[in-house]
Amino acid sequence: MMKECSFQASKKQCLTALSSAMLLVIPFSVLSAPANVKTVVNRSESPKFGAEELLLPYIFSTDSMGVNIGVGTMISGYGQEQMTIGGTVYGGDVSYGIGAGVWNYKLPKTERFFLSVQGFLGYYPEQKAYAGGGLDYIPANTALPGSNDSSNEDFLQADGSSNWWDIKLEYTLPIGATRDSGEVTYELTRGLLTSAPTGGEIWNPLESGATVAILRQFNRYESYEFEDSLLDGTIHAVELGLLYDNTDFSVNPSMGSSQYLSISHDAGWFDSENEWTFIQFEASKYFSFGSSDYASQRILALNFWTGYSPTWELEYNNLGARKVVNGAPYSEGATLGGFYRMRGYDNKRFHDKASIYGTAEYRYTFKNNPIENINWLKFLRLDWFQLVGFVEAGRVGESYTADELLTDLKFDYGLSLRALTAGIVVRLDVAQSEEGTNAWVMVDHPF
Template identity: 70%
Template structure:
């Protein structure tokens, strides 16, 4: 995901993912370090994109802003991105640098990015951490909970991340820390980085990551203000054995990580969380109307061993030592279970699986539209998907594979300046949601 990490900022911010500002990032924290050379670009790997945007929602009202990115200008794999937006109540500004190769090194990369935002009617499917939930009432966010169990108020949602990544000297990054891709019409024409055999020593790229991440969120009710802070560390490793990490058509990837908050500084809750993310891709080749037909599968599971329940003397319950509702075993939103609200479900454990059929069109309706050339749009992709998952207070097969939540949807995606942008519409028995994001969900 080369510059794709920058996508995290531009996706959540510049392309209207601001509608769900309280979420943490659900995609793997580690990414293959790449540079992309598009044959349509005369100055090789240098890319820039500036997009003014305007959006309106029931909770945020009308907002206007601008987002942009620069890639390949200082180092060919490095990306700078940022955005600013504002509305009647909401406002935000974000800035980041991704994949800066540390001086005099070949394999160490630094990324740092953050965002300050204020939003009306923030919603969290959780309870007041100090209050006990009465016996007989499902815990907010649990698999059996009602979608009416939430907190909602105006407030801030700020975050700041720093991460160091190391590209191991094996496989596709045996000789150098980056993979270089060459594209024509948005399709890979250079040597694939993986996908032929599952062997980290010979194929694919392996990346280790150390991430320090910080979150602050507040809810300003009429009579009180609730807020919370985390200062956590994540240690993870990614093995990406796909042909083209930005838009895979074959191969697989696996990511495992452990996160921990030791209640440092003003963080007042200790917790640990582990997760495993696995994807597999099958190419069905081209057809009369498609340059690619891809079946993409994903399985994710998470578990918080520190998660516990305390009881009062009348059977009331509250959760302690748990990962926050938007950081741990969480489902719902623009990465997992898109037919449900952001971070709708969370518990001690979770499983999730999805299947997508990605159909990349040969026809590009804006290819010859001169005033849209600045978008550098190479292809459109039509996607159908189904998802299933659930959260659970225990990690057992009988519980996790019963009473699964399900949804389905369609997506329109485009490759712009080497970046995948998607518009998803998903339906569940609770809601129909639309998401605008950058990058595939997996």
């Protein structure tokens, strides 16, 4: 029997935490804010002319996937200074994955248009989805799967595929720090900014920081292979957004702020069954406390994010049971849990019509680099280690009201070890919540 999954199941990566170790070597930046400042990073420790290259074999193991072995590679600055090319492949007894991408390719005969294309094909045993509220009517006295009051035991689980590909076009506005060029250049020594900051001192898009407009088309397919049926779902959506990054160093900010506003829409094209719309807003603020005896940087980083799906509705039957119609998919809409928001909870653990989220991180960058003089590790181009403590709070709800979203919030806390390697931040986060402990290995700061 074949059934199609109306909740439009999809994930950006596999659901188990450490299986994302493959991302250590390729900047799948779509997992964070889709738009970013176009940067050229020059390390004083690297040759003045030449690309940054990294080739890294890796191994990881999870309860569901077993042992997997893979290799990843990236090269930045080859052909175009701001462009990055990367790829990875891994495999185990059942699971496998292969991904590749090109980021920030400047279109010929243009100064401000940048194209990025990336994709991933993967097969995972026992992948989870805290979803199903759009499949069947849920009794009135039962929480919708993935809602704020739902059980963490209420999920779909089966072997299956999770495939996606994105294409995005970005335009750097000719104002502020990018008035004369589509990208900004940072000079680093030991991973710290030595050139002039691109923003942070005044909030004025016309004078400071970089403003980037984005048009993104993204596609997801996911399947769940149960013994007697197949659930699968597809999305083909478009996102239009605007980023204003007014930080001193967008890769590792120590002062300033950033804001991102976007709207996403799936018109039910091709084999995508549902029509939905989702609006999101994100803001971050950074405060520097300078250096100390053991730290080169001490930074307080704050982040706020909220999202709303105006098309999301509940449909009732004659018994009062309800199901979700025209809602943004659980992996793309008002969703919390996983790599970037509410890290103490499973990936995409909570989702609903609306969401709110806030976090604070204290980032302590060590002066001492214990591997700096180890010759056989110099290929990592590792400039610093950073210890981070963080707390998070968030909630999803059926309405966008203070009574709904500011009561019964979920909380977690944790520690993170981060490093700047070849101009890219990588991190290992460990977070604790009321539902357990999670560990995540990922590229880039969460904000």
